[in-house]
Amino acid sequence: MDLRVFTEPQQGATYETLLRVAKAAEELHYGAFFRSDHYLHMGSVDGLPGPTDAWITLAGIARETSRIRLGTLMTAGTFRLPGVLAIQVAQVDQMSSGRVELGLGSGWYEEEHKAYGIPFPKEKFARLEEQLAVVTGLWSTPVGQRFTFDGKYYQLQDSPALPKPVQGKVPVLIGGHGAKRTPALAAQYADEFNIPFASVEDSQRQFGRVRSAAEERGRKGDALVYSNALVACVGKTDADVKRRAGVIGREVDELKLNGLAGSPAEVVEKLEQYKAVGSQRVYLQILDLDDLDQLELIAAEVMPHVA
Template structure:
């Protein structure tokens, strides 16, 4: 089971804070550092000192880390034109020496679009499908050839399809709870399918749908990685669990029910149940980015039990 660190900087974090977490992620032997792509805080927090841009952050971290994978859960399709996004991700992949992964979703939080003057189209899924076709198409176009796309939402003509990423294939993540269109989209374009904040039952059901879609698309079952994103709140004892839950404004019982909360032994057991449901990778949503002791505990007493 791979464990990755997943942060929500829109809740309030500077680049320097994210750099400390990314360096701890690397030093503590986690597999990757991922971040959300939002411009407005949620859940009543003030979000101070304000948002940071996902791909600018990852560009900086690409030069200040050396081993960990870097990516987004998920880049909002409403924020960037697909041709520009392909250039940005390819450049950051070059800057990292080939360690970037792209999670791409529709974008869903209307208030942040209103706050920063970003168009929020009613029909987003069709746009996402074209975005995935364009980004992956630009990257896979052979050198010296051009790429053209004439779609309902985007038109590209005779693009030189440059620059190319450092990796021969940048892993693409698609995710969500949709029962029909989402699995088909993942089967067509994704290397990894992620389901966020889902129960064991919902995880098992959605992974099954995606596996069926992968088979229908004529792909080998092992071509897709299946992953979860779950909030983490781990403590050496019940008092430490309660303190960490309070620090993120959550209740311990709710976190135990809906995330990975409790003692290291409890969390290892629950991760095992997600593995039985088909999960191969878990993104640990870390909400208190100043609590690096939390990462140390998870590394020493959870991750060490999973290898």
């Protein structure tokens, strides 16, 4: 099982903080450093010093790291035109020598759109379908040929479809809990399907839907990577776990039920349950970005038992 670090910088983090976490994750041999794509904090935190842009952040980190993969859970489709996004991601892929992955979602947090004057359309999922078609279409168009797209929401005419990602094909992540449209979209476009903050039982159910949708499209169900995103709160002692839970404003019992909380042994046991229902990768939501000791503990006492 591949363990990755997933951050929520809108809750309050500078670029320097994110870079420090990314470098630590690389040194500790985590599979990737991912971040959310939000411009407004959530809950009771103040979000200071303010938001950082996901792809600008990843561009900077790309030049300061050398091995770790980089990506988003999830880039908000409402924030960027798909043609522009294809250019941004391809450029960061070049800057990282081919280490980028794109998680793309429809966008959902209306308040941040209001706060920064970003349109919040009603037909977000239909737009997401076209965005995926445009982004992947631009990347897959051979050099020297042109890409044209005539959709309901987006129209591109005779695009040179440049630049190209170094990888050739940037892995695309699609995720969510939807029972029909989400699995169908993942089956068509995704290299990885991610379900955020779901129980073992719900994960098994949703993975099954995606596998079935893929097979209906003529893809093998195993052609996709299946992953979870879960909050992490790990400590050597009960006191450590309680302290870490308090810092992020959560209760230990709730975290043990809905996330990965407790001793390293408890977390390994929980990860094995997810692995048993098909999860191949877990994004550890790290909410206290100053607590690098937790990353070290997980790398030392959890990772070797699930790798």
